[in-house]
Amino acid sequence: MKVTDHVHAIKIPFAVPTRFVYLYFIYGKKICLVDSGIASAKEKIFGYLRETGRDPQEIQLLVQTHSHADHIGLSAEIKKISGCKVAAHVAEKNWIEDIEEQYRERPTPTFRSYVQDSTKIDLVVKDGDVLDLGGGENLKVIHTPGHSTGSISFVYPTDGALFSGDAIPLAGxxxxxxxxxxxxxxxxxxxxxxxxxxxxxxxxxxxxGEKVYQTMDEALAYMQKVHGVVRQENAGAPSLDAQALTIRVLKVLGIPENLASPIVVTTIEAHRQAGQHPDIL
Ligand SMILES: [Zn+2]
Structure with a gap:
């Protein structure tokens, strides 16, 4: 789907209903890709390029917002086909270059079906870096950690666009x-x-439009809501282990408890550890 003058969005559904990931193309003289989706999306991605009159070999740059499996699934394949350069933050490099290391340290249940191979990073980028897209256009890097240590966002000034990866939590x-x-x-x-x-x-x-800032406000409000629920549930039963606390918190938030995977438990535990810190209340 074409969204702005140069940015095209591809929505990749997961096997879990209602869950998905987006990847984005920036169509210029060459093509820049923001994240690469999951392995099963191959035909969808390459098919979209061809339908819109472009070719996978025109991909010159693949930028990774971070290393998680649903963002790097096709990176190795895309690099092989196009010969593109791949950029990421130094804190995400190892998990992209060695997917076995990522799986050992963050074993998500869907990992093996999402990502097929490791990918060598060509450009290690940091906050403030500017990547040349050719034709007088560029992409700026903003370090936006929290979701992961090396999460980065990208600014595409030509269309006033911000690519934020997973840095902005989805309210609800x-x-x-x-x-x-x-x-x-x-x-x-x-x-x-x-x-x-x-x-x-x-x-x-x-x-x-103005919904961009509204979405950021909603994300902040949602994090505060989650924090309030964690504090409330923890106060009622402080001896609960992290898994049990997470299930109680998800129930209050109206989220099915079968989604209480280890990465969600880690998040809820991070809220519990944050306690009454004034920066979050
Ligand atoms: Zn992620």
Missing amino acids: GLPIYADVFVTIQSLKKLKAVKGWKALFSSWHDPIQ
């Missing part, structure tokens, strides 16, 4: 971040930038 959705304060700081950092015209997040449908 499954909370997944490694660090509560740092996620909030990253959200505030993105919100402080004026002039966003479009937000391309991996777990929101594309957002345009």
Whole structure:
């Protein structure tokens, strides 16, 4: 789906109903790809390029918002076909270059079906870096940690677009971040930038206009809500282990308890550890 003058969005559904990930193409003289989706999306991605008159070999740059399986699933294949350069933050490099290491350290149930191979990173990028897209266009890097240590967002000034990966939690959705304060700081950092015209997040449908800032406000409010629920449930039963606390919290939030995977338990435990810290209340 074409969203702005140059940005095209591809929605990739997961096997779990209602869950999905987005990846984005920036169509210029060459093509830049933001994240690569999951392995099963191959035909959808390449098919979209051909339907819109482009070719996978035109992909010049693949930028990774972070290393999680649903963002790197096809990276190795795309690099092989197109010869593109792949960019990521140094803190995500190992988990992209060695998927076995990622699986050992973050064994998500769907990992094996989402990602097929490791991918060598060509460009290690950091906050403030500018990547040349050719034709006088560029992509700027903003470090937005919290969901993961090396999560980065990308700014495409030509269309006033922000690509945020998983840095902005989905209000009402499954909370997944490694660090509560740092996620909030990253959200505030993105919100402080004026002039966003479009937000391309991996777990929101594309957002345009004033809804961009509204979405960031909703994410902050949701994190505060989750924090309040964690504190309330923990106060009622402080001896609960992290798994049991997570199930209680998800129930209050109206989220099915079978979604209490280890990464969600980690998030809820991070809220419990954050306690009454003034920065979050
Ligand atoms: Zn992620």
